[in-house]
Amino acid sequence: GVDTIDSLVLDWLVREGHGSTFAKLPVATTTAAKQASENKLPARSEIVKSIKEGRILEALNLITLHFQASNNLENFPLPQSTRDLPPGPFNINQVTFLLKLQQFIEFLRGGQVEAALSWVKTDLMPASLNDSGLQVILQETLGVLAYENGEGSPMGWLFNRKLRYSWLASITNSALYRNPSSSASNISPLETLIKHIHALDLLVHQINGFNNDIDDRKWASLTSILTISTTGAFIKTIKNE
Numbered sequence: 660g661v662d663t664i665d666s667l668v669l670d671w672l673v674r675e676g677h678g679s680t681f682a683k684l685p686v687a688t689t690t691a692a693k694q695a696s697e698n699k700l701p702a703r704s705e706i707v708k709s710i711k712e713g714r715i716l717e718a719l720n721l722i723t724l725h726f727q728a729s730n731n732l733e734n735f736p737l738p739q740s741t742r743d744l745p746p747g748p749f750n751i752n753q754v755t756f757l758l759k760l761q762q763f764i765e766f767l768r769g770g771q772v773e774a775a776l777s778w779v780k781t782d783l784m785p786a787s788l789n790d791s792g793l794q795v796i797l798q799e800t801l802g803v804l805a806y807e808n809g810e811g812s813p814m815g816w817l818f819n820r821k822l823r824y825s826w827l828a829s830i831t832n833s834a835l836y837r838n839p840s841s842s843a844s845n846i847s848p849l850e851t852l853i854k855h856i857h858a859l860d861l862l863v864h865q866i867n868g869f870n871n872d873i874d875d876r877k878w879a880s881l882t883s884i885l886t887i888s889t890t891g892a893f894i895k896t897i898k899n900e
Contacts (some may be wrong), residue, residue: 676867699725703835713820715762716847718831726751737792741801742816744826747833754827754834756786756793760800760826764817846896888894 666890704727709718737753741760749757759782766775779801787793806812817823 676775699835702726703832706835707828707832710758710831711824713765713824715758715765715827719758719762720753722755722831722835737790737796739795741796747830748837749830750837753793753830756783757796758827759786760796763800763839764803764809767803768818768884769832770847779845865867 675741702721706718706721706725709715709721733750735748735753737749737751742758747754759778762784764780766772767842783797787797800817803809803812803814803817806814809815810818
C-alpha cells in the first residue's frame with residue numbers, strides 16, 4: 660500500500676544522503692528516523708553537498724570528524740584508472756584517498772603547484788604505501804605534472820568539475836552509508852522494486868503483445884502506485900537540495 664511505498668521512499672532518501680528532503684517529509688513511524696540517525700544522514704548530506712560544490716578539503720575534514728577510518732574494512736579492488744568514473748563499491752579509506760587525489764587537482768587548478776607537491780608528500784604518498792591499488796591510481800594522477808597546462812592536456816579529464824564532483828559525491832556517500840561489518844547490498848528496496856516492475860512490464864508486453872490503448876492504460880495503473888505516495892512530493896526538493 661501507500662505506507663509501504665512511503666517507507667521505501669524514506670529508506671532511499673537515507674541511503675542516498677538526501678538529508679534536507681528527508682527532514683521536510685512527514686515520518687509516520689520512528690523506524691525511518693532511527694535509520695537516519697544510525698546512518699548519520701545529516702553529516703553525509705553535508706559531505707555530499709561539499710563535494711558537489713568543490714569544497715574537497717571541507718569534505719575531508721567532515722569525514723574525519725564524523726567517520727573513522729579502519730583497518731578492518733572490506734577491501735574492494737581499485738580500477739587501473741578513474742577516467743571512466745567506476746561506481747565502486749569502495750570503502751571509507753579508499754574514497755578518502757580519492758578525495759585527497761582530487762584536492763591535489765584543486766591545488767593545480769588554482770596554480771598552487773608547491774602546495775600540490777607538498778600535499779603529495781605529506782598526504783598521498785604515506786596513504787598509498789601499503790596498497791598497490793592506490794599506488795596505481797596515484798601514479799596515473801601524478802602524470803598530469805608532465806604538462807604545463809593540465810586542463811588542456813590529455814589528462815584534462817581530471818579537471819572536469821561536473822563529472823568528477825558528482826562521481827566523488829556518489830561513491831563517498833555510498834561508502835559512508837555502508838556498514839563496515841555488513842556485506843549487504845547498497846541497492847535500496849525501492850530501486851529493486853522499480854527494476855522488478857520494469858522487468859515485469861517488459862515481460863508482460865513481450866508475452867501478451869498489448870494491441871490497444873485500453874490495455875496499455877490498464878497496465879500503466881500498476882506503476883501509478885509509485886506516484887500516489889510521497890514520491891511526487893520529494894522529487895522537486897531533491898533537485899533543489
